[in-house]
Amino acid sequence: xxxxxxxxxxxxxxxxxxxxxxxxxxxxxxxxxxxxxxxxxxxxxxxxxxxxxxxxxxxxxxxxxxxxxxxxxxxxxxxxxxxxxxxxxxxxxxxxxxxxxxxxxxxxxxxxxxxxxxxxxxxxxxxxxxxxxxxxxxxxxxxxxxxxxxxxxxxxxxxxxxxxxxxxxxxxxxxxxxxxxxxxxxxxxxxxxxxxxxxxxxxxxxxxxxxxxxxxxxxxxxxxxxxxxxxxxxxxxxxxxxxxxxxxxxxxxxxxxxxxxxxxxxxxxxxxxxxxxxxxxxxxxxxxxxxxxxxxxxxxxxxxxxxxxxxxxxxxxxxxxxxxxxxxxxxxxxxxxxxxxxxxxxxxxxxxxxxxxxxxxxxxxxxxxxxxxxxxxxxxxxxxxxxxxxxxxxxxxxxxxxxxxxxxxxxxxxxxxxxxxxxxxxxxxxxxxxxxxxxxxxxxxxxxxxxxxxxxxxxxxxxxxxxxxxxxxxxxxxxxxxxxx
Numbered sequence: 001x002x003x004x005x006x007x008x009x010x011x012x013x014x015x016x017x018x019x020x021x022x023x024x025x026x027x028x029x030x031x032x033x034x035x036x037x038x039x040x041x042x043x044x045x046x047x048x049x050x051x052x053x054x055x056x057x058x059x060x061x062x063x064x065x066x067x068x069x070x071x072x073x074x075x076x077x078x079x080x081x082x083x084x085x086x087x088x089x090x091x092x093x094x095x096x097x098x099x100x101x102x103x104x105x106x107x108x109x110x111x112x113x114x115x116x117x118x119x120x121x122x123x124x125x126x127x128x129x130x131x132x133x134x135x136x137x138x139x140x141x142x143x144x145x146x147x148x149x150x151x152x153x154x155x156x157x158x159x160x161x162x163x164x165x166x167x168x169x170x171x172x173x174x175x176x177x178x179x180x181x182x183x184x185x186x187x188x189x190x191x192x193x194x195x196x197x198x199x200x201x202x203x204x205x206x207x208x209x210x211x212x213x214x215x216x217x218x219x220x221x222x223x224x225x226x227x228x229x230x231x232x233x234x235x236x237x238x239x240x241x242x243x244x245x246x247x248x249x250x251x252x253x254x255x256x257x258x259x260x261x262x263x264x265x266x267x268x269x270x271x272x273x274x275x276x277x278x279x280x281x282x283x284x285x286x287x288x289x290x291x292x293x294x295x296x297x298x299x300x301x302x303x304x305x306x307x308x309x310x311x312x313x314x315x316x317x318x319x320x321x322x323x324x325x326x327x328x329x330x331x332x333x334x335x336x337x338x339x340x341x342x343x344x345x346x347x348x349x350x351x352x353x354x355x356x357x358x359x360x361x362x363x364x365x366x367x368x369x370x371x372x373x374x375x376x377x378x379x380x381x382x383x384x385x386x387x388x389x390x391x392x393x394x395x396x397x398x399x400x401x402x403x404x405x406x407x408x409x410x411x412x413x414x415x416x417x418x419x420x421x422x423x424x425x426x427x428x429x430x431x432x433x434x435x436x437x438x439x440x441x442x443x444x445x446x447x448x449x450x451x452x453x454x455x456x457x458x459x460x461x462x463x464x465x466x467x468x469x470x471x472x473x474x475x476x477x478x479x480x481x482x483x484x485x
Contacts (some may be wrong), residue, residue: 055127057110059089067092067103068326069125073134075142081109093137097149104150106133142406174271177207179218182268183252191349193331197250203246205233218256218272223281230282239288250279294412296421298428298471304407304418305472317376317400318385322399324370325474326426326439326465327419331396334360336384341374346384350441365458367465422468429467435460 053061055070062068063085070079077095078105084090089109095102108124118132125133128397141150148155180202187195206229207214213225226249233242256274259265308319322333332348334408340347350360366374374384381390407413419440426436438457 005258020040056111059083059127062089071131073131073138075135076138077134077141079131079134080338080469091125091134095133095138095141095150097141097151102150104137106130106137115224136260162239174218175219175274176216176221177202177214179256179269179272179274180206180249180252180271182266183248183255186255186266197244198252199243200249201245205229205241206249207300218253219274219276221253221278223278226279226282230285234285239285243284243288246279246282246284250277253277253279293420294417295424296410296413296417298425300410300413301418301421301425302472302474303410304413307406308408309473311406314377314387315406317373318394318399319406320373321370321377321404323418323422324367324373324465324469325364326461326468327415327422327441328364329396329419330415332441334385334394334396334399336393338379338382338390341379341384344371346374348441360441363456364460365461365465367462367469369469370465425471426468428463429464429471431464431467432460435464 030034058068058070059081064083064085067080067082070081072078073093077093080092080094081089082092089242091106091109092103093106095104106125107120107130108126109130110121110126112123113121113126113129115126116128117126118129119132120129138152140153144150144153147153184195184199184202187198209232210225210229213221213229216225226246229249230242230246233239233245253274254277255265256269256272257277259267259269259274283447303377305323308316308323310316311319322328322330325333328348329350336346336348345363345365348364350362379385379387379390383389383390383393385394386392387394403415403418404413423436423440426439427433431439435457439461
């Protein structure tokens with residue numbers, strides 16, 4: 001027990017003096033002996049003298065930088081101290097496990113603490129408190145001895161701490177906002193043009209007005225939260241936008257929920273732990289989901305055509321191409337690749353539709369007047385419709401602004417009305433619904449088209465576009481009244 005102290009005693013003048021005084025003539029007798037017996041008797045006498053020292057006296061007389069054992073600890077190990085050069089003393093629990101041993105720091109010695117106190121003070125431990133702490137460490141070690149003792153216990157605690165830290169980190173990055181951002185990234189990775197609209201809607205109607213909801217763990221979002229988000233937008237007289245907010249929220253949560261059953265959904269959605277879709281339990285505002293049919297009348301289409309027919313430069317050429325190809329979606333037309341242009345047609349990539357579904361190839365056929373307009377765009381580089389030599393493409397919003405600027409004299413003009421106006425005009429010219437759908441790339445989601453009908457309607461579409469051009473370029477009907485006039 002006192003091996004460490006025995007070594008220290010040989011170098012400690014104070015302890016030797018104490019031993020000499022208490023041993024009396026016994027020490028002189030020892031010096032008369034010879035060989036190993038001298039050392040053995042020497043140590044025996046010193047140990048007997050030290051046994052008479054109290055723990056506090058032993059602490060006071062311990063040499064600097066050495067470990068001194070105060071007492072045994074039940075059920076295993078010993079309580080030790082070490083004095084530092086500044087006079088402070090630290091308690092340790094020392095134990096052995098197999099062929100290895102370890103000293104576990106307990107804390108500083110507080111000589112002013114109540115001697116019988118078992119709790120540490122602000123300054124440190126009393127001897128009794130240090131002994132009590134050592135006993136707890138010893139009992140922990142003994143309880144886990146079969147599993148590897150204290151080393152195994154520490155390893156298990158470290159593992160639990162890592163798991164808890166990982167869980168805390170995941171929770172910090174698994175909020176409602178993180179889920180919605182991950183969904184927008186997923187849309188963009190799948191080349192869905194809706195990702196930009198989704199980002200804007202979430203920013204304006206979720207993140208900024210509802211920071212407390214945005215920072216919630218995604219799995220804790222409720223139906224009430226979704227309703228409150230929608231209600232605020234509806235109160236701003238933006239019912240259609242409220243329905244869009246609901247649609248994107250529902251899609252984001254459904255994507256995260258599907259990660260368990262749909263391998264195509266990225267694994268990163270697992271961390272959100274979504275088992276319930278709160279947006280799916282809400283109802284849209286059907287009064288704002290009604291179709292907004294306000295197509296340009298034939299005379300308005302003819303007026304628009306007369307404005308852009310001879311408009312010089314790149315703007316005029318692009319606007320003519322848009323109208324004479326049946327008013328294709330502006331965003332898709334703007335992304336037209338030069339490599340996808342042939343002599344009598346070009347191909348657009350229709351990226352609308354649900355996430356995970358491949359983009360649809362949409363052929364657009366060219367009548368001579370449309371081909372001329374395309375040639376006037378002087379397509380070079382990667383993108384055919386570009387103002388920087390094909391490095392970047394024209395945005396759909398830019399094309400819309402150009403059209404609205406040209407048609408400033410047409411009341412309530414919008415590019416949406418061009419598209420619906422062309423559809424309505426073609427219907428009045430007896431062009432079939434099927435042909436119109438293939439021309440403008442809509443209404444093609446049925447089983448018949450997806451699984452059976454692979455006909456491209458090339459001749460029918462060319463005929464429809466020729467009829468469209470003739471209707472636009474002919475003289476307006478005399479006395480024709482606008483609907484509702």
